[in-house]
Amino acid sequence: MAINATEQPLGKVFTADYRFRIPSFQRAYIWKPEQILQLVSDLDEACKSPAVPYFLGSLILVRESDAGEYAVIDGQQRLVSLSIIIAALRDLEQDPEWMRLLDALIVEPGDKLRGIRNEPRLVLRDRDAAFFREYVQEGNLEALFDLSDDDLSSAAQHNIMVNTRQTYDALARFTDDERRRFASYLVNGVTLVIVTTDDLDGAHRIFDVMNMRGLPLTPSDVFKARAMSGLRPVELDAYATRWDDIMDPLGDDARATEEFFAALHMILTHKPATGKLIEDFLTDVLQAHVAGGTVPAFIDRVLAPYATAWRILDKPGDTVLAEGLRDRIELLNDYRNREWKPVAMWALVHSFRNLGQPGLSPFVQRGSHTRRDAVDESALGLHDRQRLDELFAALERLTGIDTLNRTGALERRGHAAAAIRDLDKGYPVRLVRGLSVKPDDRTGALIRLHGEMQGDDDLVRLLLVRANEQAASGRIARPRRLSALPIVPLDIADETSFAQWTQDEHDYWMYRLGNMALVQGSADQLDRIGDYRQRRERMLLRPDSKRFPLTQQLADFTACTPAMIRHRQEETIRLLADYWDIRYDERHVDLTAQDIEGLAAGEGGGAAATRAGRGSRRVTIAQVVKAGLLIPGETLVWERPRKGERWVATVTDNGRFRLEDGSEYASPTAAARAAGGRSGGGLDVWKRVSDGRKLSDIWQEYRLRR
Template sequence: MNDPEEFSQIRGAQMATLQNDTINIGRLFGPDFFFSIPNYQRPFSWDKDNLSDLIDDLIAAKRDSDYFLGTLVLHQTSENNFDVVDGQQRLTALSILLACLRDHIGGNPVEIQELLMQPERTFAGIPARVRLSVRDSAPYHRIVCTHNGTRAASPAPSILGSTERRYLEATGIFSEKLAELSVGELQGLAEFIIRRVVVIYLAANTFDDAFRLFTVVNDRGKQLRRIDILKAANLSPSAISDPSVRDEYARKWEDLEEGIGEAEFESLFHSLRLIYVQEKPEGDLLHEFDTRIFSKPNRPTRGTNFINTLETYVNLYESLFVTRDFMIDTDYHAKYKTLTYSMISEYRANEWRACILLYAMKYKQAGMYQFLLKLEQMYLGHWVNSIRKDERYSSYTLILKSIESSKFGRAVAENIEPNTEAIRDACKNANFYGTGYAKYLLLRAEIASTELDSPREFTARSIEHVLPQSPAPDSEWKSTFSQSEIDELVHNSGNLVLLSRSKNSSAQNKDFELKRNTYLKPRISEYPRSLQAVAETEWTPKVIRERTKSFAALAVVDI
């Protein structure tokens, strides 16, 4: 963020007041700055890699030059008081590291403690005050602000909240590294952090200006999620004016994200974008919501309206794609849960989920499984034909429009015409093994060959050739297959089985009977179609061709 062009862009944004400076940690954690993490921020979430990188970099850094820790974007709420708009992960991690240094150096080093907690000065009328106020204040205060807090016994894991677990994980990683240093090295590291670690801070005196700074920094390559910015926009004072309501909806947002997990939560936003816009994207997720959803009629508006809508979709998304229990009280429960497990695990794109979501929102369970089968085959038709993303979007948006306009879900499913012939042809591809869709179609064939009395989760460690890719010159394979037949058939779908255990390269080239009994059978016990392969008494060109033909039929049969 020390690019002159970038500062010019920020200064040119016509903000009422903008402060910016490059300062070291000693000043940042000094008497002129007290920080609060606002409700729209997600909780502390740095993982092991982030934490290890920080401590490793600081230990290895040259002590005679500055170490740049990044940019902070702040909203100044009053004199010396700042809400952290961007940078709370770094500030929190740095606070925990300073607390670990304090406790490892020993002797209660006052200088480090005062960076974390302003001490009370009774005669001067200065109260004790924590330097960084976080939402999970009790565990933070106990671990970070209390002498020897990073070494104190922890509560039982079963009663820890997710944020407290992150705090303790950070103290564990930092403490393990610091334990390798002498007292002199610890003191040198503390001095280096306080004097030579620097940040650039940008502070605006209105939320709107700070939010604009946030988006500018984010657009210049900072690793922040677009949904965090959307969260800030939906919890801003202009969207929700009442502070108590803002707190309530901030907690609701965090509970929704924690309920289905970060990755699924973000995936949901992409599905919502497609549901509401029903066209290919013109920009990133933030642009799409700002310009093509929130500003349009018959679409959610920022604030409580959107968050309430989001809650409805999160609950639906969870039942469709996380627990996959949406059809639990129907005859299709086992089939739905089994098939969607493989789709979710193996599909490379997620546009289809938007169609399932909107269908479920409008028609509930009526015709859902039949709709899923049509959608699955449409996806497969796109996959085997390498259809471009733009063309896929056109297909999905037509389905979304059909859902909105059709009274009955049956009509929507009937209008989907998947290219089943292309799927069958792909199954007969001589180089089927080398395609990206091979594993999914093999799993689908296993599902289609199974009596599904209850849900199953079909997974495979690998794909194995029965006829080896490189049979030994003196093997029985060479007498059963000509070289031209090996070249023609070795990668056919009929020559492939799924393994539930790891491959063993030393056994792959054995002759059929030995390979079947000692290698394949123990590794394919979960797969009925693959078990049919090891039930064969011989493995010939005719067997492979017949299995390829039957496999092509299974690829499009209704499960």
């Protein structure tokens, strides 16, 4: 078995030297938004030090031909995600040369003279290969954004669609220069180790050795070894055991322990992470204790209390802390971002004097046969509860606003470092700069609440939980399975209960908060129900659904009208604005009484509007017509020469497509479905007769203008 391993920059990996194929026995693409967004964030930080390479791990490949064809045994998730990132960069780029270079990274441009075919560099499993090629690799992101879940045939396609949306939104917040700097670093600074073999069994053995045999040293192992070097012989055994007693309850997940020490480093140094945790922690923290003979004090007074605080944040429900504080921590755990943790750890350690002391656990002991004295908050040395409550409230408020504004990880970490710096100086919570919400942040959050929430189910569910609990004036017990479901169905064409709705009204409200309700159970329970009364009855069927006031309100409405959904939208926004204390500005003007345009025109609204305006939200025909990119009366054509089929659509004055049979549709995809039975990708099939331009290009021009 011949094995070859070489380290290559990404710009060399995505060339004609390699053509990657995902074998059918491999699992599907399973990365979620948090994973691909973390990769984008990490690369964004790394590119700020362009001379330092970013190692992205190894690819294990089986050579299938001498023409550079390889089966991917390990590395599929990263290859697919990198392709998505490059596709988003390409779609956001306006310079033709940059677009061509980015396109060539994921699609071989071909060369007839050299006999090179135009092909994608990565081919997914059969079920998803055509979808990935059509929408991502070949640059049809506008068509992808126009799809709904009904147009997808696999979970992998859903992951591809959602991850592409989220990546596009994240990169859209960069300036042109920032994106080009990011793209240049991606090609030249990101490296992979390519491990190749001619034997499939051999590739699996390599995979086993690299991933399953032997445990690499974790940061905790490295730090423990350095700390033990600073102990006297009589202290060594006791403090080696003490270290293990402190760290073992955190678990053996290397990523989790790395996150803990990164948070501890920030708390102690006020420095955000640089990507070199082991080097930074040894230099900035441990070296002084080793040199000064204070390792025991570090373990007892720093490591122990902060590790205990970390565990409290992970499982607040298992602690003896007061219910209100447990609830505050549970609310913070609702967020997928974790930059709040260092501040929360600081708050706990500086509010409980005895946290981390041996034999004094803040956790409820269940099923133990050994007798332990009862421990409560007073035994843990609680002091200044008011400051603790204020701090957690301010931290949750900031985390919520940052989540709505899609604030980047680097900026969120900057907030945390600034907050801890001011807290260490003894500032009262109201004066801590890292926890403050600026007028522009407040405006941006309100603009986001007014807008569409398509493709971010977790955020919609979180927002509705917050709004309902604000309406209930307290915490609501959540069922194990909780979904945010639309009141108005995806298709209203044949539903008499929505006869008064226009297609424009439906499209406008479909993905806004006012059309969503919290319901116990799965997300697909209303898929086959179109009638409003039946949908309402199904939503209110289970008692747990009725716990939520905004869901229970549906019982008071015998019909669903646009006015009803508008009322729910306004009420939900008011509740959330009150919850996060962003309803009024400094002059006590009620900002929830303003629409998006009014908010964007107000003080500080320019930056907020820019942030909220350019993203993956669906573009409508009416918007494109209003912008002058489509003209009422002009014709569009969809031709299938091989099948001898041709359909014609006319742009109407009210922003719809009228087919030759007189039927009208509010989206290109709906018109394509009605004309030729195509389930998705309407933007990609229709072309303008006057210049042959595809709608996807027109839609992209509108988005870039906006």
